[in-house]
Amino acid sequence: MTMTIRHLIGVDWGTSSLRVARIDERGEAIEERSSPRGTLTVGPGEFPAVLHDACGDWLAQERAMALVSGMAGSRQGWIEAAYVPCPAGFDEVASRLAWVEPGRIGIVPGLSSHHDGVPDVLRGEETQVFGALALLQLSELTAVLPGTHSKWVRVAAGRIDGFATFMTGEVYALLRHQSILARTMETQGDELLDEEAFCAGITRAMKAGSLLKGAFSARTLSLFDLLPARSGASYLSGLVIGEELRSQQFALPNAEVVVIAGTELARRYELALRFAGMRPRCVGSQATWRGLSAIARQLKDTP
């Protein structure tokens, strides 16, 4: 179908938050709103009302269209959007939108890849990567999207041709708060990064060969008074992010890696990538709006 979109509304609907934006012709946000109504807080059937609460006024405008990316398209979300197999570019993704209301509310599909018979999936990150391609005017890149489940993504000739998931953020949180390691760490102040301890953690991760082994050093260094309690969380953060860098197979030393993340995580990955001899280049949360805009443009161009 050929689209005549006057007002594009971007919806970034993850498990823990909902962000909406009015997006202009250039793919930039004119106005943004956010709410804590992530998909995990939304019951079956409640999605239309929650979106209406967030941006019903925008949706009421003539020829408005909302494009939704993120976990709203999962089996536990609003309606299930497909996993498009890699390699996939704008066109494959745009042609597989799951329409809640045709031409008015569409959900961006996720991507799947297979390696050694093992599937991997992402949902939401495809849009951010497309946005980064548009923002940086590239058709080829290696990107990392840090988070609860960190994604490494490779793009060639404008299409995502491979990716891998690392449970970095989730494992960090479990070790930080629920494991024996928590006992020798201060309970607060994690937002204050101790860069020296963080880099010591990265170094240790590179040498230990496995986080199962490396992680115990957070305890023993503390037992031997070699790691102050206030630096424990930074050291552990370095251990876990360092483990991700050690085992990713997407970027060699000296490669440029696009980091798509909010400020705090971007800072840590920038530091870690430089420390590992790579060249980080950061793109912020506007990547989602830019990506949704590029998908919308693809819809218009499709006869």
Added chain:
Amino acid sequence: MTMTIRHLIGVDWGTSSLRVARIDERGEAIEERSSPRGTLTVGPGEFPAVLHDACGDWLAQERAMALVSGMAGSRQGWIEAAYVPCPAGFDEVASRLAWVEPGRIGIVPGLSSHHDGVPDVLRGEETQVFGALALLQLSELTAVLPGTHSKWVRVAAGRIDGFATFMTGEVYALLRHQSILARTMETQGDELLDEEAFCAGITRAMKAGSLLKGAFSARTLSLFDLLPARSGASYLSGLVIGEELRSQQFALPNAEVVVIAGTELARRYELALRFAGMRPRCVGSQATWRGLSAIARQLKDTP
């Protein structure tokens, strides 16, 4: 001091349980008792009373001596016993006992090692390894002691000359019960090992290069209906134990590895080691009594 011990009482006092035994001249248990009063349940000053409850009758015998191994010797235990630096044999360990009552109640010290400036420690496992040496009549071995914090230990010329800790059991429990992976696994039945899923987990661990990456496959395989909910915990167990095997640097393929563990964990490690091409040889919980007996003999022989 030269000891005249008539009755040796072995005390295996870990964080979650207390086991006591009357040990004969050959290092075998004549009588065993156990209680849930692990060190974590024992407040400061309560250790004498708890031990008295467990085996006061034995301690009251003439020339009885209790040797205690495990976390009772830690900073949060009864009294702190040293960490003896590796390499360490029976003699170093016996000469560094921490005596609660000289000649009557002694606590076996732990061991420490340093690698790349990072310390590692164990406490209790030294006694089990000494016991395995005595039981198997060896002076050289590579052992694994699976558990919350799994230990790999190398013995040469009768002395422990290196070891490493892997947080295998703890990380398994966190991923199994507290992570996103729990959502696609049956909540019960973990004691029923699905050997095929377990070995698939080991294979995946060997290829993934990091548990951070490999672990996510437990979710995606399930999303794609390739891993039944009832097999999820066995697969994860294989992933985590496989990661330990992949990254340990103590045993090469075809090497003999002594597994010192209770029945259920021994079975899993035996299977995993065979699957990885190594030769497991199992020793059970009697290793502790045999080790304490060997340390007691060392005391007698020391002028």
